[in-house]
Amino acid sequence: MNATPRPAAFAGPLTPNPRKTTSVRQLGQVDIAALRAAVLAIPEAQWDAENADKPNRFEALDKTRHIVFRFVSNFQDWRQSYDRPLWAQWRELLEPVLAQAVRPYGYANAEFPRVMLARMAPGGVIKPHRDANPAAKWPHKIHVPLLTNEQVTFFVDGVGYHFKEGQAAEVSNMAVHAVENAGDSDRIHLIFEYYDRDQPEPDWLPKG
Numbered sequence: 001m002n003a004t005p006r007p008a009a010f011a012g013p014l015t016p017n018p019r020k021t022t023s024v025r026q027l028g029q030v031d032i033a034a035l036r037a038a039v040l041a042i043p044e045a046q047w048d049a050e051n052a053d054k055p056n057r058f059e060a061l062d063k064t065r066h067i068v069f070r071f072v073s074n075f076q077d078w079r080q081s082y083d084r085p086l087w088a089q090w091r092e093l094l095e096p097v098l099a100q101a102v103r104p105y106g107y108a109n110a111e112f113p114r115v116m117l118a119r120m121a122p123g124g125v126i127k128p129h130r131d132a133n134p135a136a137k138w139p140h141k142i143h144v145p146l147l148t149n150e151q152v153t154f155f156v157d158g159v160g161y162h163f164k165e166g167q168a169a170e171v172s173n174m175a176v177h178a179v180e181n182a183g184d185s186d187r188i189h190l191i192f193e194y195y196d197r198d199q200p201e202p203d204w205l206p207k208g
Contacts, residue, residue: 014204016174017138017195023156023175027142027168030100032190035093036146036165039117039188042067047119050086056116064126069094070115070192075133077205078195081113098192101144101168107196113139115192117146124181128155131173138202139193141173146190151183163189 051065069087074080087094098112113135120126131141143154145163153160155178156171163169171177181187 014134014137015202017140017199017202019196019199020138020140020174021170021172023159023172024154024161025170027101027104027170029166030097030144030168032097032144032146032166035097035190038090038093039146054116055084063121063124065119066116067119068114068116070112072113072135075135078113078135078139078193079111080135081111087115094190097144097190098194101142101192102140102194105140105194105196107194107198109197111195111197113193113195115190118189118191120152120179120181120187122181122184122186124179124187126177126179128176128178130176136173136193138205139195140170142168142170142192142194144168144190145187147186147188149181149183149185149187152179152181152187154179 047065047067050067054066054068055071056066056068067086068084069090070081070083072078072081094115098115102110131137143163145165145167148163148165150162153162154171155161155176157175157177161169179187
């Protein structure tokens with residue numbers, strides 16, 4: 001992704017959250033059965049319409065399609081996020097999966113600024129990149145595969161990983177990461193961000 005210019009309001013280097021993994025952190029198996037069934041039933045027309053209206057238009061994502069439920073309203077600040085129209089319809093299916101995935105963190109007061117589905121067709125790629133916008137530097141970035149195949153590889157700093165269905169994992173979005181689907185079926189991940197609202201905010205973040 002292209003680097004985001006730093007606004008004058010930022011003070012000092014934009015140091016990432018020290019709690020974030022620097023590679024991959026396995027979070028354990030979660031129950032995806034109900035969510036997976038609902039996602040596999042989404043009509044192609046809805047995938048196309050939601051993808052056409054998505055707010056995350058980054059060159060590195062190439063042809064990966066998305067359905068976005070929550071998103072940041074300000075690429076400079078993860079504390080500012082909003083619900084998109086489908087969140088209300090899907091939250092009863094999404095929230096149990098989100099809660100199970102983040103249980104290892106133990107945060108009592110937390111938030112999910114971005115929640116989405118990402119669908120990569122056979123032969124699809126996500127180009128090597130770092131998530132450059134400041135709003136991506138603090139929350140944990142978590143993937144839960146809902147549909148995959150053995151030929152899907154997630155790369156972090158050149159090291160390849162395969163995530164099985166229902167196996168939640170935090171990935172380092174500050175490292176150079178990429179994805180390749182060399183199989184003959186789609187890969188669909190639930191991808192979301194998560195942060196502790198009680199954690200002291202970084203000195204470089206504008207107050208308010």
